[in-house]
Amino acid sequence: MIKVEKMKIEKQTEIAKNIYELKLKGTLVNEISMPGQFVHIKVNTANDPLLRRPISISSYDKEQQTMTLIYRASGLGTRELTNQTDEIDVMGPLGSGFPVDGAEGKTAILIGGGIGVPPLYECSKQLKNKGFKVIHVLGFESKETVFYESAFKALGSVYITTADGSYGTNGFVTDAIRAFNLQADVFYACGPVPMLGAVEKQLDDIPGFISMEQRMGCGIGACLACVCTVNGPELYKKVCTDGPVFRKGELVYG
Structure with missing residues (x-):
């Protein structure tokens, strides 16, 4: 409610x-x-x-x-x-959240970019409580914008990337996944749209869930300010009520 x-x-x-x-x-x-x-x-x-x-x-x-x-x-x-x-x-x-109850497998990789990192923290805690091994790949602009590294480390391994190379791996979250050959049974991601599209493409062999960042007006589905394009007969969905979390493959990027 x-x-x-x-x-x-x-x-x-x-x-x-x-x-x-x-x-x-x-x-x-x-x-x-x-x-x-x-x-x-x-x-x-x-x-x-x-x-x-x-x-x-x-x-x-x-x-x-x-x-x-x-x-x-x-x-x-x-x-x-x-x-x-x-x-x-x-x-x-x-909105809808990350469905941790229905997750299958033993290892989950959580991928966040910038202010898309925060909702992954509770997701990681709940997955760990369900017996999952959790891996975190967190992307930031620079060293001075990195946060919650130690909090995530208390739950599982952490790989930090920075766009300017000032801390962790130089580049983006997809670079770290590739460089460290990270493997998982399911992924959860939140961040900018280009990041989400790149993650879906890179992890096309496992199921996943992504959380969409979008500007909003009312937050309850009335104003249609946060409509996004999706695959399927509906064509469009509202991020505030149908999302912000979607299954891999639902969103149309670009």
Whole structure:
């Protein structure tokens, strides 16, 4: 069930350059059903900015009724969010998540690019709890934007790539997968569209799930601002309600 709640801000910290970790507390957490879902946040009480901001849920704890969000402060709304210290208006949980219950095999590879990394953390925790060996390939622009490396290392092996070569493997996530000959039974990916297309092409021999990054308006499927092209008779789907997670092969790239 989707709720709108003023959630208490328990902690907010800058964990990398312009990357913030936001911990919230409230009963909305009880409604989260799977990793990979997101929330829509009203960043202040005024009407500027008017639209809510979609932010992925990085992790959650239903017993403590807390959830952690990680976001990049890059625009008016998210920069304003960094100034919030008391409570915040949250709508969610929204969208479909990563289906970890139906995953088959023994090894999963999780692939994230930039701000697409956060939703993979809860996914990794749940896969590990189900007995999977988890491998993480995380891509960033530079060393100063890398975050959560040690958190992911506590769950499984981690391979970092940076576009400028300042840390880890020089290049993209696909370069690391190739260089280290990483093998898995299933993959989970979240990041920019070009990255997702490249990952699907590279891992065409195993099943997988991808989470689509897209600009959104309402977040509930009414405004059609986040429509994407898909294979099949429907032709189009809404990222906010039909996604953001899709099965490999559903999306049309380019």
